[in-house]
Amino acid sequence: MSITKWNEEVICFLINRLLRFLGHNSGEIRNDIKKRGIMCRYAMYSYKSHYACFKCKKGFKRRNLKDINRDLVESKVFHCPDCRSIMVNVGLDCEVPSKKDVKKWKVLESLYEIGITYHSCGCSGPGYIPKELDELKAYLEKTKSQYEHNYQSLLKEEIYDQVEIKKRNESLTHWSKKVEEIQNVIDSL
Structure with missing residues (x-):
């Protein structure tokens, strides 16, 4: 994640926490954000990241360990339950293709190899990512x-x-x- 995206995510999270502290409820915050055209959905809730196994062509959602224990510095390495190979975090915005869609799996793996994943803070999404x-x-x-x-x-x-x-x-x-x-x-x- 780039420093700018990280800063954006942290700022949205802190604003959300401050508004809650000042007595605003989550529904009011969400509605206010939608009215203003700001959509920082990942700062408001904890979402599970998508992990992919390119060997088995399977995807799973995993809870972020930082959500469980904020003091953690390192993440845990997740292994595929079928083949035991290491799964990769492809981000919150990823739509993992079906196992039969070999072409889309090739696209996802190729993008991952050059460092393009579906990570964003939720405000504007990950940008254009090809599917074919x-x-x-x-x-x-x-x-x-x-x-x-x-x-x-x-x-x-x-x-x-x-x-x-x-x-x-x-x-x-x-x-x-x-x-x-x-x-x-x-x-x-």
Whole structure:
């Protein structure tokens, strides 16, 4: 989760808690939020995260351990009840496909491999996420071109400070790895 999304989630949660403390009930808070066009549904209730097993093509909802014990720093690793392989957290907004829908499972797994999941704070959702293979290819090509643009922009910068040169080289390495990751996924489709 990005720092911005995390901050957004925490702020929504704290506002909700403050309003409850001041005597507003949950129904009033929800209605007020809906009227204003703000939909931060995950700050108001505890929802179960979706976990997926790509080996068995099964999805399960699991309760977040932070909801049980707020002092926990690490999450528990969940294993698939059928094959015992490690399940991955694909987020609260994920619609896990049926076991028979192999194409959608391929899309979900490909997105997960490059770090795209269905995590959001609930205000605006996770954004556009393709559901079909042809949509996925077009999406990945567009994302790859954006990453290549970022890489090329960094190359054009004239930097003379040694610290800034080091930072730029790290950024160039980052963007080249991202381009390579996406190209590998495109080639595997």
